[in-house]
Amino acid sequence: MNRKRPKPNAPQIERNLDRLGLFSIQARLGHTPSWQAAFVIGGRAVRVQGDSSRGRPHGADADLVLGLQQLFLQQGAPEDNWVHTSANALREASLMTKNGRAFHRMREGLLRIWSTGFIVTEGWRRPDGSAVRFNDAFRVIDQIRFWDQESMGDLPELVPDSTLSVRLGAPIAESLRAGFMHPLNRTVLERLEQPPSRALYRLSEAHRYDDEGTIRSSLTVNLMDWRAACGISSTDTDKIRRALDPAHQELMANNYLRDIHMTGRGQNTQFEYVYLTEADPDPGLVRLLREQGVGGPRAVQLARDHADRIHEAVEFLQHRRMAGGTPIRNPGGLLSDFLVNREKYEFDPGILAPQGERTVQSFLALERQREAERQAEQAAAAKREALSRLPSAEQWREERGALLLMLRRVLTGEELALLEAQAVAGTLLATELSSQATAARARGEWDGFVEGLRRRLRSGG
Structure with a gap:
């Protein structure tokens, strides 16, 4: 039986969901059965493809996923990946207000998320210049069981206090179970009134962390890359800025952003988000x-x-x-x-x-x-163990910061490039390598470990 974990002091979010820009921040979005986006933010190149019979998840749908993650963690991250709750409890965990159509919107949002399949592609270059790509096809929600009823407007809605059961997709559940999360500021989330503002806050926080855990005091993004990450449908630069402006104003009014600098023109426009850093750690x-x-x-x-x-x-x-x-x-x-x-x-x-x-x-x-x-x-x-079950490229993405911290002073640039290529391809497993490196340091066998690693890199694994 899983031991219940204490309720987190701050909401925890799985790192990749927001960073990949899977959901659109727009509160209203036309019905699109398939879409794709490619962007580069902070040196990380990502391509996302989505297919859904109910349209792309957007707006408050991201709040539902945040709430499901909190409930999953509070229930001890069960091995079967199920979250058993009620619509009312999910609404509260998602920090959503209770109004006349809340349970209808929740029903539609959950079904929209369930119906959506994503393919995420991340690419690397081998030392010889050839490309290698890792593709991950998954769903955020695998299964839903719920009671619904007819509302006064003949729209189906969730029954507030009846059982609602949601099974998270295995990659999401395993990532949460393994602890691949970063905290969000509950005060900021509770003060932000509009779903686009909350979504932009989460997206910004996801890219504000680098792979080694440092928090940036500012983040510079290209307007068109940011449009793709935000899931904004228009490619007109003026419309993009107008779509972002209300969220920008609310994030500044609630002491998350200190300033926003805009430089360049047209598609070369860049935003620099300058964060309030008083609460940042030493x-x-x-x-x-x-x-x-x-x-x-x-x-x-x-x-x-x-x-x-x-x-x-x-x-x-x-x-x-x-x-x-x-x-x-x-x-x-x-x-x-x-x-x-x-x-x-x-x-x-x-x-x-x-x-x-x-x-x-x-x-x-x-x-x-x-x-x-x-x-x-x-x-x-x-x-x-949970990390070791992830695909090799995902393991590398999670262990990259720790491995580079240990190895960048003892391996050459060419050797580090070989390390990345082989870890992504699965010739070397990043989780296993990280454990071996930590053990070698503890036993005083570091020099021998590094020499052995060099031989493995030269021989191709």
């Missing part, structure tokens, strides 16, 4: 967490939520290493668990006695601490 704390093996977006979230205890956590990790006993297989996971579940660990900063002077009481405390560490390691192992 970059020194993020760097400190990254050095201890914490993943990029997770390091940002921990530095923001637990800034006053980061140094204590690092000191705990140092003491744990000095205490001996079972080797720490996943120091980043242990440090994260210490910050989130502090009550599990008996540790007084600066007071831990040398091993020879421990009392029976301190020995028992250490045993309890190690049990907590074993639980944290089990959770980390489950996350690694």
Whole structure:
């Protein structure tokens, strides 16, 4: 049985859904059975293709997916990928207001999402210049079970308090289960009144994070690339700006954007989003967490939520290493668990006695601490297992930041290009390589690992 997880302090969003621009931010959209978009943002080239008998998901449909993700996590990320809830509970989790047509719109939105198949293509270049492309065909929702009723206007709507069951698509559920998320600011989400503003906020946040977890203080985007990512149907530059302007104004009014600079003309227009950064974490704390093996977006979230205890956590990790006993297989996971579940660990900063002077009481405390560490390691192992089931290119996308952080100083540019090409093609598996690299560092076998990796790259895997 899955253990229920505590309700997140901040809404968590799967990284790729918003970054890929699958849903249109427009509140109203004409019926289009198929569409495609290609764009480059932050150096990441993406091509998205969609097919749906009910038209492209848009507007508040993205709010429903956000709500489903929160409920999925609150219910312990069940292995069968089902979310069992009610229309009322989903409406609340989606931060949607209750009005006369809310449950009709929810019914239509869920069916629109269910009916849509996506093909996402991301491309790389091998060192010889030839192209290799990874294609992922999937649905965000695989199945829905619901009760509906006729409303006063003869429009079918969900029954508010009857059971509503939704099964997430396997790639989405596995990504959430493995922890590939970044946090959203609940205050900003609750203050934004219009679905296009909320959708643009999520899209902006998705591209604001880089692969190593750093949050940009500004983001520059080409107008036509941004149009494609936003799912705006018009290609007229004036209409694109007019479509974005209400969301821009609301994002600035709610202290998310400090300013928007526009340069260039026509299709060469560029937007620079300048963010309010007062609530951003100390970059020194993020760097400190990254050095201890914490993943990029997770390091940002921990530095923001637990800034006053980061140094204590690092000191705990140092003491744990000095205490001996079972080797720490996943120091980043242990440090994260210490910050989130502090009550599990008996540790007084600066007071831990040398091993020879421990009392029976301190020995028992250490045993309890190690049990907590074993639980944290089990959770980390489950996350690694979920990641290992993803396609090779998806594994590379998730592990890229951590691997480059470890290897960019010891491999040449040509070797790094070979690494990326082979990881995308599946000759090398990024998840396995990341675990091997972490273990080699912990055992003091780093030089041998790097040399072995060089031989594998030269031989083609």
